[in-house]
Amino acid sequence: MVSDILRVDSVHKAFGDNAVLRGITMSMTKHEVVVLIGASGSGKSTLLKCINGLEPIDAGLIVVDDLEVSDDDADLDAVRQKVGLVFQSFNLFPHMTVLENVTLAPVKVAGLQKTQAQERARELLGRFGLGEKTNEYPDRLSGGQQQRVAIVRALAMQPDLMLFDEVTSALDPELVGEVLDVIRDLKDSGMTILMATHEMGFAREVSDRVCFLHQGQVLESGPPEQLFGDPQQPRTREFLARLLG
Amino acid sequence: MSTASAAAAVTETAQPYVDPERRERRARKSRRNAIVATASTILFFVVVSVAVLNSPGWPSVQDAFFNPAYFWSSWPSILSALLVNIKMFLIAEVAILILGMALALIRLSKSPTLMPLRIVGTVYTDVFRGTPTLLVVLLLGFGIPALNLQGVPTDPLIWGTVALILSYTAYVAEVFRAGIASIHPSQRAAAQSLGLSTTQANRYVVLPQAVRRVIPPLLNDFVSLQKDTALVSVLGPIEALRAAQIIVYSKFNYTPYIVAAICFIALTIPLARFTDWLTARQEAQRSMGSR
Numbered sequence: 132m133v134s135d136i137l138r139v140d141s142v143h144k145a146f147g148d149n150a151v152l153r154g155i156t157m158s159m160t161k162h163e164v165v166v167l168i169g170a171s172g173s174g175k176s177t178l179l180k181c182i183n184g185l186e187p188i189d190a191g192l193i194v195v196d197d198l199e200v201s202d203d204d205a206d207l208d209a210v211r212q213k214v215g216l217v218f219q220s221f222n223l224f225p226h227m228t229v230l231e232n233v234t235l236a237p238v239k240v241a242g243l244q245k246t247q248a249q250e251r252a253r254e255l256l257g258r259f260g261l262g263e264k265t266n267e268y269p270d271r272l273s274g275g276q277q278q279r280v281a282i283v284r285a286l287a288m289q290p291d292l293m294l295f296d297e298v299t300s301a302l303d304p305e306l307v308g309e310v311l312d313v314i315r316d317l318k319d320s321g322m323t324i325l326m327a328t329h330e331m332g333f334a335r336e337v338s339d340r341v342c343f344l345h346q347g348q349v350l351e352s353g354p355p356e357q358l359f360g361d362p363q364q365p366r367t368r369e370f371l372a373r374l375l376g
Numbered sequence: 377m378s379t380a381s382a383a384a385a386v387t388e389t390a391q392p393y394v395d396p397e398r399r400e401r402r403a404r405k406s407r408r409n410a411i412v413a414t415a416s417t418i419l420f421f422v423v424v425s426v427a428v429l430n431s432p433g434w435p436s437v438q439d440a441f442f443n444p445a446y447f448w449s450s451w452p453s454i455l456s457a458l459l460v461n462i463k464m465f466l467i468a469e470v471a472i473l474i475l476g477m478a479l480a481l482i483r484l485s486k487s488p489t490l491m492p493l494r495i496v497g498t499v500y501t502d503v504f505r506g507t508p509t510l511l512v513v514l515l516l517g518f519g520i521p522a523l524n525l526q527g528v529p530t531d532p533l534i535w536g537t538v539a540l541i542l543s544y545t546a547y548v549a550e551v552f553r554a555g556i557a558s559i560h561p562s563q564r565a566a567a568q569s570l571g572l573s574t575t576q577a578n579r580y581v582v583l584p585q586a587v588r589r590v591i592p593p594l595l596n597d598f599v600s601l602q603k604d605t606a607l608v609s610v611l612g613p614i615e616a617l618r619a620a621q622i623i624v625y626s627k628f629n630y631t632p633y634i635v636a637a638i639c640f641i642a643l644t645i646p647l648a649r650f651t652d653w654l655t656a657r658q659e660a661q662r663s664m665g666s667r
Contacts (some may be wrong), residue, residue, distance in 0.1 A: 163392075180637065183569050185565055185568065185569060205569075207574075208571045208573055209571075211568065211569055211570065211571040212571040215569075218562065218565075218566065218569075220562060221568035222562045222565070223564065223566075224581055224585075225585065226584050226585050226588065235572075235580060236570035236571055239572060239576055240570065240571040240572055240576070241571075259620060272525075285569075288571060314545070358422065
């Protein structure tokens, strides 16, 4: 049996009176690519933030590798070094160049030598077609380039698990492809990926498994051919019908 | 010009295309604006000068405030006293920056152990922003030397500067606090998602952006501080205003005050213009960033 890299067990999370996650349970094995789909408000983003420890949960258990994220006394900095998170709105540091954005955490958190971190950053940036942009500031880049830098910034910490939170939703349509190419490349290199997305075609193409979230629970999950081709739940059918027209 | 030919003009050259008629209309309008502005400015100053120069008291005011002989003779002593003001604000500004940032960080901290410091910080801000700076100068400048404490300096210049530091630190801390609060929480979230601790997120991500953002209001406070060094004159040390006052009292003529005023203005103008320039530059960068 393959050990799970991520285990989410009966997790509850509310913002005030608004219960967003209501006993959600799921798990992932290493090298697996899992896509979260569901209407906005179904809890996709919140789940990703909880896995990264950015949002404390109210009940349940989240375990990444052998670290319990959900423990209130958990060493979250250690968890976050294993888990990379890429945001919908890029969130690059505007006062730093691309290279400084990418090397900040490796130098300050992982304790790498500056030259070593820069070397690794240049290599990663080159791999994703950003070799020319190392000394630019983020506001000089297109949205697609900024998002690719944000992905490289997370990769530079050599995470075991990458979380993508609707990373193409804030992009102009013609820029979506270049970001999806990066994710495809990561999948091919064996990265474990959990992503929330509205790009159904891409979800179908890259994922090993698709989870349909409804009202803070996984209502249905399965391989993409099955979930997209022959959904079992009426809610899933309804959602897909609305989205695919 | 028709739309079709305008479109043709665009495709022929890569230069930006402006309709010549429209360009001419805009040029005419800006020439007219320049003429109106010049005329109204001249008119305004003529009216004001005529009103002042023809007022019944003008000859005596002119002699009391704008006496050429006293004007030129009072420069040397006031200028050399101005060095004291410069020394005061240079020392005060460094102390204010450090203490203001420390106070802002204390007031924004969430650690339970720092609770007593947070309370002290809040009370401090309330007290020193609420008390007139002149009063703080008087209380410290006369009060502390009167305690006759051993080892505590009695130089009024020192206590005057300390009073300015205490007063302005309360303002500057609030400026820093507003700057830190203006940085979007997603920046902190991004830093933390990379494994940076709260302190590291502050040090490398939040504070550098916050400080950059508050430089213009900060410099504005410093312009104000530079002239407020004159408040220390009530304690007796011979700075620019005090030096002017000494001549005023001995000659029974107010012209030295005008000289002191010119000195303070000359002192603040460079910083004021620098602030304007910096604000304009930030504005330009922001609009470029949001293309």
